Amino acid sequence: MNDTTMRAISQDLIGGPEVLTEVELPIPTPGPGEILVRAQAAGLNPTDWRHRGASGLFLGKPPFVLGWDVSGDVVATGIGVTLFEPGDAVFGMLPYPYGHGAFAEYVVGPARAFAPKPVNLDHIQAAATPLAALTAWQALVDTAKLQAGQRILIHAAAGGVGHFAVQIAKTRGAYVIGTASAANHEFLREIGADETIDYRTTDFTEAVHGVDVVLDSIDDENSLRSLQTLRPGGLLVSLRAFGAIELATEAKRLGVRAVRMLVEDDHAGMIALAELAESGALRPTVAGVFPFEEAAKAHALGETGRTVGKLVLTVP
Secondary structure, three states: OOOOOOEEEEOOOOHHHHEEEEEEOOOOOOOOOEEEEEEEEEEEHHHHHHHHHOOOOOOOOEEEEEOOOOEEEEEEEOOOOOOOOOOOOEEEOOOOOOOOOOOOOOEEEHHEEEEEOOOOOOHHHHHHHHHHHHHHHHEEEEEOOOOOOOOOOOOOOOOOHHHHHHHHHHHOOOEEEEEEEEHHHHHHHHHHHEEEEEOOOOOOOHHHHOOOEEOOOOOOOHHHHHHHHEEEEEEEEEEEOOOOOOOOHHHHHHHHHHEOOOOOHHHHHHHHHHHHHOOOOOOOOEEEEEEEEHHHHHHHHHHOOOOOOEEEEEEO
């Protein structure tokens, strides 16, 4: 490699973690309104292994470099950028879904997809935050407009999005009920959950009634059952953008509401998350850290669905 090329993790085929390979690519050049970031760490999310292993999703046919979460240092700015300058430490989510490319030494993206890295988070913690925390923020604050005193049911509450959603809901003054395996209940209480349900032994539709909001990232069947737990006029936010089940129709029949959402790059949201992190109200839990060249191992672990919090790659 030389000063015009970089290492990246790419794939030429759709398949298992073994299709991920290290390649050499040109260092991108920031265009108008963009910044070039020397990545220090990149966060992993379920969307990474879904795109790696399934054709027909957003990105089409490979080759492509996955990854949307990045934390690092600005090395160059494009025309018109006023928010950052070289040397600034930043973290952000590349525009989802087509702005992928975080699994690389250098990452280019819109300046307003980034925010200054919280001073109390290192690059690993910062890289673990953007996509999952933005998803939770946009679901609870922007979409559900969660208010103090309301009750929310958060499924997979110990996972990437879930553990951020618990913390964000508490900052809004909500009463939080989280589903997770019993082994993770103590963790959920530590981050603020008021009530925990072991999904393996308890039918949540019998244990939960009259909640204002449900956040579900599991599947359509789970979302369909969750409609029963809502108060009249309550809202279910599904993070499954595609689905064979028409949730809105069943929700209307039951006198509740249901929406599907995709996360969006969001400068204001990133600033809000950074402020929460610096105040101590939001803290990412890192389930594992892998060197860049072990991306396949990180994907394999993530696909088990048994991690608490987030997985992160460190970039050389």
